[in-house]
Amino acid sequence: MSDFGNKSVVRREIIKALEKEGRNPDAYNIAGIMRDAFYYRGPGCGYGAPSEEEWRAAVEKHQRPFGIGDMVRVVLEIDGLTEHHFGKIAQFLKANGQMYRVTPAKPSNAYVDLLETRSRVVPLSAATRAEDDFEVITEHSEVHRGAGPWMDWYFKCRDCISTYKAARVKVVHKASGQCVRLCDECHSLERRVQLGHSVMWDGRRNKQTIFELRENPGLLTGPVDDCEADGYRQWADALPYLVPAEAAKQYAQWAEEQRVSGDA
Ligand SMILES: [Zn+2]
Structure with a gap:
């Protein structure tokens, strides 16, 4: 500036x-x-x-305190997975679960209407603003970076692709790196939150593999040409944001070793 x-x-x-x-x-x-x-x-x-x-x-x-209707993100453990859930604050509650008589300056808990799971009371210290989970890129060259000749060098809006409308923003879910390109009309906080939830659904759909890799992080570092190991590696390459930390670390080391021995 x-x-x-x-x-x-x-x-x-x-x-x-x-x-x-x-x-x-x-x-x-x-x-x-x-x-x-x-x-x-x-x-x-x-x-x-x-x-x-x-x-x-x-x-x-200078961020003002949370208000009723604010979209927030909470982290929940559900069936062994750590999930990020979004929803709107419906009501503020005291630590003992009772309602405030007057609007509190520093409420302790809130009842949050979660969009994709059972709504519940959460401590506000554990809630963060949904906006903060996303990066919104508006720079034209950044939004369309990587668009090849097959799409006339620009990306269409994901949600109204049948009209071939050009994307105006690229929304990145910071935690996973997943992104979506949208036109101005289709872009909203609700749509960003949908992107966040799609990552959560990916986790649920791939729960079995996530648990296997948590149990046995070495599954990704099996011999080259080993069918099973290759299968896990393909999965990890397609969904890198779902790979458990230890497995990801070992896989990165393994990939580096392959690269070095390939160079030699
Ligand atoms: Zn659109």
């Missing part, structure tokens, strides 16, 4: 920058961000833009 002439320009720039990061500007105290991160340099000089660190710190500090 460069320097800005006056407060309303700064305000607009802050909103733009928040949106670019996939955040909802309504969830932030814009005046607070301005006060903390944009220095007034005196008449004629306007406001100085913050460094990356100052920006981060101000954005974090």
Whole structure:
């Protein structure tokens, strides 16, 4: 960011920058961000833009508390899998499960309407804003990087592909690296959350293999040309975000050894 002439320009720039990061500007105290991160340099000089660190710190500090209807993410253990679930805050509750009589400044728990599993009460300390799970890329060259001649060098919107509408954003689920390219009309927080849940469903569909690899991380490092090991490796290459940590580590080492011995 460069320097800005006056407060309303700064305000607009802050909103733009928040949106670019996939955040909802309504969830932030814009005046607070301005006060903390944009220095007034005196008449004629306007406001100085913050460094990356100052920006981060101000954005974090001036996020308003959770509100009813906010989309959040919680981590749940379900049938042996660690799953990320999304849902909206329906109500705030006290630690003892009772309802607040007045709107609390710092609520401790919330009843969350989870979209893909049983809704439940969760401590707010364990909930994070759904927005923070995704990166939203709007830079044209980044959105369409890798689109070959077979698609006229640009990616279509995933959801209205029959109309061949060009994608305008690339949404990346940070935890898995999975992404979806969408047009402006199809892009929403709900659609981002759907991408997050698709990763969760991939985990459920592949539960058997995940458990096998957890039990026996060496399954991926069997001999080359071993049918069974090759099968596991193909699975891991297709769904790298589902490979349990230890198995992934051993597989990476194995792949490196193969590469070195292949070079020799
Ligand atoms: Zn679309």
